[in-house]
Amino acid sequence: MKWMHRISALTLAVLLGACGGAKPAGEPGHEDESQAEAGGHEEEGHEEAMDRTTIAAKVAQDAGIRVAPAAAGVIADEHEVQGLLTPVEGRVAKVMARFPGPIRTLRANVGDRVRAGQPLATIESNLSLTTYTVPAPISGVVLARNASIGTVAGEGAALYEIADLSELWVDLHIFGADAQHITAGVPVLVTRMSDGVTAETTLERVLPGTATASQSTVARATIRNLDGLWRPGSAVKARVTVDHQPVNLVVPLGALQTAGEDDVVYVRRGDTYVTRPVRGGRRDAQRVEIVSGLKAGEQVVVEQSFLVKADIEKSTAEHEH
Structure with a gap:
């Protein structure tokens, strides 16, 4: 939910501030790192210099940011x-009166659990003028009670309905x-x-x-x-x-974010997190296939990726001003 994202982003901002903040590449103290990564960017050809941020390992851990290597997997149909x-079927039973007569007692209510053989009612037989007991035919839960004390149970009348709901x-x-x-x-x-x-x-x-x-x-x-x-x-x-269809490269759905019109993931290199545009393929309820833009083994943010996105956007905005 949006408010949870805002709270988590605020928590990350506080953590970053306490640890000196996440600095975009190009600020003092990052010249060597930026130059070292520039060669990799030229090889891959699709990473923008400002689409990154640096987050200390302890801050990332406290914020719940977790990475995992991109790898082969399966997409479920x-x-x-x-x-x-x-x-x-076969686990529902009706508790029946054997002989007609007035109902003298009823010993269970809807929702009660009963066991097979447990007495549920007594009825005075019109034929013998003696009372007889009506037991539960199965163990289960009383779903319905269709009788009242003092009324006359007809022959074959259902007093209760019981079901085994295990x-x-x-x-x-x-x-x-x-x-x-x-x-x-x-x-x-x-x-x-x-x-x-x-x-x-x-x-x-x-x-x-x-x-x-x-x-x-x-x-x-x-x-x-x-x-x-x-x-x-x-x-x-x-x-x-x-x-299940095997695919060459998958990431969890939680790793995928959007930047403009592009689908992106965030790749970690040391303490630096870099935006990587990707092209997705098939997906299921948990994973998405990555067709291009990512290599096997690269460390992708798979949890709290929206926090990394928020920090990169904040760093980029500060640099532009």
């Missing part, structure tokens, strides 16, 4: 889809041509919309029919409900990875 959580189905809705690429067995990352928690799973099957209302193909996976906060009926989003 991913599809972003949405879906709904539903109880697993696992849930994720029914993902896939539209158009995407349905031709997504098959069983591929990995899926499901994200809970309420708090961003994720769960990794595998796509189990693509259902043969089409959802009537949305005209989408439904693909199904199963997730474990370890914290109990994955709730049936909730909407989720998911990233389905159908393939």
Whole structure:
């Protein structure tokens, strides 16, 4: 968020001021360094003399600036889809009255966890005039209570609905041509919309029919409900990875910034950070392919790159004035 960026940039400015500041190349004390790097700039042909700044290692560390070497990697072919959580078929049970009669007790409410065999209700049979107990047929959570004490339970009437929610189905809705690429067995990352928690799973099957209302193909996976906060009926989003393509050079998306109309990264040389225009290629949710402008092994800022950008822009503005 913009305000977080402003706070982080301000923090960096304070750190830089405390340590003497980040000096643009060309100021006193940098003549040798600037001249030494000039030869490298002539070879590469696309680094501007002022598009750089110097940040002491301790200041960069305190500001959270981290670098990593550019290297070969993979770009995932991913599809972003949405879906709904539903109880697993066969893990939902209705608690039924065996004989009609007045309900004398009810011992569970919606949301209660019950175990198989636990008494949930007593009913006075109209046939024998004796009471009998109605137990829970499975262990799980009470989803619905459909009866009240004193009312008459009809034969076969459902008193409660119980579901085992330790696992849930994720029914993902896939539209158009995407349905031709997504098959069983591929990995899926499901994200809970309420708090961003994720769960990794595998796509189990693509259902043969089409959802009537949305005209989408439904693909199904199963997730474990370890914290109990994955709730049936909730909407989720998911990233389905159908393939991985190896590429010669990738950097994290967080390394990429813009300068004017160019995509750029920041390359560290000692304590100097240099703006490097690059041309990107394929990308996924985490990485971007670098087609030109960068060499394998160069140390690229991969975290807090916006702080380096802000300091270079500040240094350039001060030099121009």
